[in-house]
Amino acid sequence: MARIVGIDLGTTNSLVAYMDKGTPRVIAGRHERAMVPSVVALTDNGLIVGDPAKEHLTRNPERTVYSVKRFMGKGLADVQNELAYFPYTLTEKGGVIRIKLGEKTYSPPQISAMILKELKLRAEAFLGESITKAVITVPAYFNDSQRQATKDAGMIAGLEVLRIINEPTAASLAYGLQEKTQGTIAVYDLGGGTFDISILKLKNGIFEVLATNGDTHLGGDDFDQLIADIFVTDIRQQYGLDLKAFPDHMQGIRLEAERAKIRLSDELKTTVNLELPDGKGLFTRELTREQLESLCNALVERTLGPCRLALKDAGLTAADIDEVVLVGGSTRMPLVRQRVQALFGTQPHCELNPDEVVALGAAVQADILSGGTTDMLLLDVTPLSLGIETMGGVMSSLIRRNTTIPASAKEMFTTYVDGQTGVDIHILQGERELAKDNRSLARFRLKVPPLPAGVPRIEVTFLIDANGILNVMAKDMRTGETQSIEVKPSYGLSDQEVERMIEDSFKFAADDVSARKLIEARLDAGALIITTEKSLTDGGQLISADEVTAIRQVLSVLAAAKDGNDPRTIRARMADLEQAAKSLTVAMLDDSLKRGLQGKKVSEVT
Amino acid sequence: MDGHTHHHTSDRRELQMARSMCWHCQSEVSGEYFCDRCVKVQPVSKELDYFTCFGFPRRLSIDQQKLETKFYELSRAFHPDFYQNKSDAEQTISLGNSAMLNTAYRTLRDPIQRAEYLLDLEAGSVKDIRTTPPADLFEEILELQDTLDEFRASDRTSDAAAALRSQLQSERTALEGRQRDMETQLQQLFGRWDGLQDRGEATDQARAERDRILKDMRDILSNRTYVKNIVNDLVATIA
Incomplete structure (x- = not known):
C-alpha cells in the first residue's frame, strides 16, 4: 500500500510527518525547519507559500493570506466582527467565504490546498516517492462544515484524505505510543486559532474519547491581537498616529506582539521596538510578563469553561484525571500552564514538542490505517449534537454530542397531504433548543412517490463516519429502494465546485511550480553568494589577485541574474561561480589540511 | 418541517436479514461475525438484539467490566480503521457494524437505557411518555x-x-x-x-x-x- 503521511494543518503553522520504522517523525524542509507557516502570498511571480510568503505579511499585506483556518466552513456573517483585523479582502459566494488575491478570488479550502501542496512536495522530496494519501488533523470542536472544507482542501491539493482526525486525540496517540500510558487523561490543546479539550480513557491500546469540548475561535492569534491593540493605543497617544491606516505596519505590530509574547514565556520583561511610518522614528516600549498575563487572563479563563463541561459530560471530576497533556504553541505560556495545573490538580505533561505532537499523532494514525500499527485503536466522538428541524423551528436531536463515532440514527418520514412528492429536511448541529440558534449544516428534499397522505414510509439514515462527517441515506420502506440524496451544504462547496477547483489547481500548478523554482533558485543563489564572499575574505590570500578578481566578476554576474526572473539563468550562473571558485575552495581545503597536520607525528597521520 | 414522525426503534423486527450465508463466498456462517471459510466480515443482523450482539443473556444486571472488554474486542474487529485496505463492500459492513456496536454499548452501559431497551424487546412497545404527574x-x-x-x-x-x-x-x-x-x-x-x-x-x-x-x-x-x-x-x- 502506498505510504500515507500525517498532516497538521494549523492556523499559524503546518507540518507533515511520517512513520519511520515504528517511530513518527516530522519532515523538515530547508534550514531544518519542520514548520511551514500557514501563509500564502500573491507576488508578481505567482503564488508562494510558507516562509517566503511570511515575509510578504509586512511588505504586501493586502495580498498575503494568513490564519485561513479561521474561515474554513464559514460564511461571511460568521466572521463579521473580526473582518477589520484582516488586511486582505473577504467576500462571499454561495455561502462560502472568498478571499481576494489580485484579480482572482479563492475559497479557504483552495488557500489551504496550497499549504497542503507545499507539505506534499516537501514529503515527496524527502521520501523520494509520490505522496497521494494523507491523514489530516482538525480541531476536535470543528463542526461538519469545517471538516468537510478540510477534506475538500485535501482533494484540491491532490491528496486522498483517508481520515480526518481530531488534534487532541492525535496528540494522545503520539504520547500513548511513547509512554504506554493507561488511565484517564485530559488533552488541553491551545493552538494559534482554536482551543480543544478532550478527556480520554486509555486501556490496552484503546484510546476511548469520553468527551470533548472547545472553542474554534480562541487561540494565540487572539493574544497577539490584544497585545498589538495596546501598542496601537500607545502609538496613537504618543505620536498622534493611527496605525490602522497602515496595513503593512499593522502586520509588523502583530508579528512583533507575537515575538514579545513568545519571549515572555522565558523572560519576565521584554522590550518592543517598532519602526513607525512617515519617518516618525522608532517606538519603544517595555512589556512585562505581569502585564501580558493581566491582558490575557480573560482569554485563558475562557478555556476553563469548556474543560469543566467536558469533565461533566464524561461523568468525571478533576480528581479523576490521572494525566494532563499540553498541546499547541500557546501552552508554552506560564499562565496557561498554571491555570491548567490548578484546574486538574496535576502537573501537565509537555515532554513532546507541543508544536509537533499533533503531526506525529497524525503519522501514527496513518500507520494504523495502512496496517502497520495494529495494537492501537482510537475511538473518537462527535463534538456536537446532530439533529433536524421539526415543527415550530425546534431542533430534534438525533445523535447526541460525545457519542462514539461511527454513529447512526434512523428516522421515518411520511406525508401529510395526498400526492405530496417531497419532504424538505434541514440538518442542524449544536446544543440549543431552537433550530435558528444552531449551525445549519445542509438541506435536502426527500423524494416521495405521490400517494395518499401518511402512506409513504421513507427511512432516512444519518450516519456520522469515523471522520466525524455526516452521510445521509434514504430508503423507501414500501419498495425497498434506496435513493441517492443531493445534499446542499449551507456553508460548503458543492461537489461541482470542488471538481472545478481541482481542475484549476492543475492549470495553475504549472505557474506555481515556476514561481517556486524561481524563489528557490534566488534563495540558493543568495546563500552561494554569501558563502563565496566569506571564502574570499577568509582565504583570498591563498590564491592570486587575478583569480580573486575573476571570482568577483562571476559573482557580480550571478548577483545580477538573481534579480532576474529566470530560474534557469540563475542556476547556470551559480554553476559558473562554483566553477570559478574551485581554485579557492581547493586552496582553502589544502591549507586547512596542512594546518591540521602541523605539530603531529607522521605515525599519527598514517 | 412536515411529514416527520418518530420511530426510533420499531423497525428492528420489520427488516429481517438472513445472516446464515456469507455475502461473499455463500458458505454457511455459523455464529460469530466472520466467515469461517473466506474470513470476510459479516454484517451484524438487524434482528440481533444488543444483548446477543455482546454475547450476554437478557439480564438487567451487567458486569460493566466485562461489557467494556467485549466492546473493545468487538471494536477491534469492526472499526473502519482496520478496513482501509479492504473492498468497498467490507468497508460498508465495517462502518455499519461499528455504528451499531457503538449504539449497543451506549444502550447497555446505562442501567436506565438498558431497562428501557429490554422493556421494548420484551413487551414490544416504545416507552410511555407521561404528560401528567404520577x-x-x-x-x-x-x-x-x-x-x-x-x-x-x-x-x-x-x-x-x-x-x-x-x-x-x-x-x-x-x-x-x-x-x-x-x-x-x-x-x-x-x-x-x-x-x-x-x-x-x-x-x-x-x-x-x-x-x-x-x-x-x-x-x-x-x-x-x-x-x-x-x-x-x-x-x-x-x-
Whole structure:
C-alpha cells in the first residue's frame, strides 16, 4: 500500500510527518525547519507559500493570506466582527467565504490546498516517492462544515484524505505510543486559532474519547491581537498616529506582539521596538510578563469553561484525571500552564514538542490505517449534537454530542397531504433548543412517490463516519429502494465546485511550480553568494589577485541574474561561480589540511 | 418541517436479514461475525438484539467490566480503521457494524437505557411518555408548578424571590430523593427479573410474574423520566 503521511494543518503553522520504522517523525524542509507557516502570498511571480510568503505579511499585506483556518466552513456573517483585523479582502459566494488575491478570488479550502501542496512536495522530496494519501488533523470542536472544507482542501491539493482526525486525540496517540500510558487523561490543546479539550480513557491500546469540548475561535492569534491593540493605543497617544491606516505596519505590530509574547514565556520583561511610518522614528516600549498575563487572563479563563463541561459530560471530576497533556504553541505560556495545573490538580505533561505532537499523532494514525500499527485503536466522538428541524423551528436531536463515532440514527418520514412528492429536511448541529440558534449544516428534499397522505414510509439514515462527517441515506420502506440524496451544504462547496477547483489547481500548478523554482533558485543563489564572499575574505590570500578578481566578476554576474526572473539563468550562473571558485575552495581545503597536520607525528597521520 | 414522525426503534423486527450465508463466498456462517471459510466480515443482523450482539443473556444486571472488554474486542474487529485496505463492500459492513456496536454499548452501559431497551424487546412497545404527574405526586407537582410560576414572575432581587428560591431548592432536594428511591425500586425489579429468567420456569405463575415485573418497571421508568424532567426544568429556572 502506498505510504500515507500525517498532516497538521494549523492556523499559524503546518507540518507533515511520517512513520519511520515504528517511530513518527516530522519532515523538515530547508534550514531544518519542520514548520511551514500557514501563509500564502500573491507576488508578481505567482503564488508562494510558507516562509517566503511570511515575509510578504509586512511588505504586501493586502495580498498575503494568513490564519485561513479561521474561515474554513464559514460564511461571511460568521466572521463579521473580526473582518477589520484582516488586511486582505473577504467576500462571499454561495455561502462560502472568498478571499481576494489580485484579480482572482479563492475559497479557504483552495488557500489551504496550497499549504497542503507545499507539505506534499516537501514529503515527496524527502521520501523520494509520490505522496497521494494523507491523514489530516482538525480541531476536535470543528463542526461538519469545517471538516468537510478540510477534506475538500485535501482533494484540491491532490491528496486522498483517508481520515480526518481530531488534534487532541492525535496528540494522545503520539504520547500513548511513547509512554504506554493507561488511565484517564485530559488533552488541553491551545493552538494559534482554536482551543480543544478532550478527556480520554486509555486501556490496552484503546484510546476511548469520553468527551470533548472547545472553542474554534480562541487561540494565540487572539493574544497577539490584544497585545498589538495596546501598542496601537500607545502609538496613537504618543505620536498622534493611527496605525490602522497602515496595513503593512499593522502586520509588523502583530508579528512583533507575537515575538514579545513568545519571549515572555522565558523572560519576565521584554522590550518592543517598532519602526513607525512617515519617518516618525522608532517606538519603544517595555512589556512585562505581569502585564501580558493581566491582558490575557480573560482569554485563558475562557478555556476553563469548556474543560469543566467536558469533565461533566464524561461523568468525571478533576480528581479523576490521572494525566494532563499540553498541546499547541500557546501552552508554552506560564499562565496557561498554571491555570491548567490548578484546574486538574496535576502537573501537565509537555515532554513532546507541543508544536509537533499533533503531526506525529497524525503519522501514527496513518500507520494504523495502512496496517502497520495494529495494537492501537482510537475511538473518537462527535463534538456536537446532530439533529433536524421539526415543527415550530425546534431542533430534534438525533445523535447526541460525545457519542462514539461511527454513529447512526434512523428516522421515518411520511406525508401529510395526498400526492405530496417531497419532504424538505434541514440538518442542524449544536446544543440549543431552537433550530435558528444552531449551525445549519445542509438541506435536502426527500423524494416521495405521490400517494395518499401518511402512506409513504421513507427511512432516512444519518450516519456520522469515523471522520466525524455526516452521510445521509434514504430508503423507501414500501419498495425497498434506496435513493441517492443531493445534499446542499449551507456553508460548503458543492461537489461541482470542488471538481472545478481541482481542475484549476492543475492549470495553475504549472505557474506555481515556476514561481517556486524561481524563489528557490534566488534563495540558493543568495546563500552561494554569501558563502563565496566569506571564502574570499577568509582565504583570498591563498590564491592570486587575478583569480580573486575573476571570482568577483562571476559573482557580480550571478548577483545580477538573481534579480532576474529566470530560474534557469540563475542556476547556470551559480554553476559558473562554483566553477570559478574551485581554485579557492581547493586552496582553502589544502591549507586547512596542512594546518591540521602541523605539530603531529607522521605515525599519527598514517 | 412536515411529514416527520418518530420511530426510533420499531423497525428492528420489520427488516429481517438472513445472516446464515456469507455475502461473499455463500458458505454457511455459523455464529460469530466472520466467515469461517473466506474470513470476510459479516454484517451484524438487524434482528440481533444488543444483548446477543455482546454475547450476554437478557439480564438487567451487567458486569460493566466485562461489557467494556467485549466492546473493545468487538471494536477491534469492526472499526473502519482496520478496513482501509479492504473492498468497498467490507468497508460498508465495517462502518455499519461499528455504528451499531457503538449504539449497543451506549444502550447497555446505562442501567436506565438498558431497562428501557429490554422493556421494548420484551413487551414490544416504545416507552410511555407521561404528560401528567404520577398519582402519588399529583398534589406536590401542581404546587411546585405554582411556585415556579410565581418565581418566574418575581423580581429576582427581592426578598420574596429569595424565599421562593430556597423553597424551590428544598423541593428539588425532595424530588431528587424521590428519583433515587425510584432507582432503588428499579434495582430490586432488575434482581427479580434476572432471578426469574435464571430459573427459566414455563409456568402460568412465572408468566404472570414476568408481566407484573415488566409493568412495574414501565411505570417506574416513565415516572422517573417525568420527575427528572421536572427537576431539570427547576434547576434551569433557579440557576
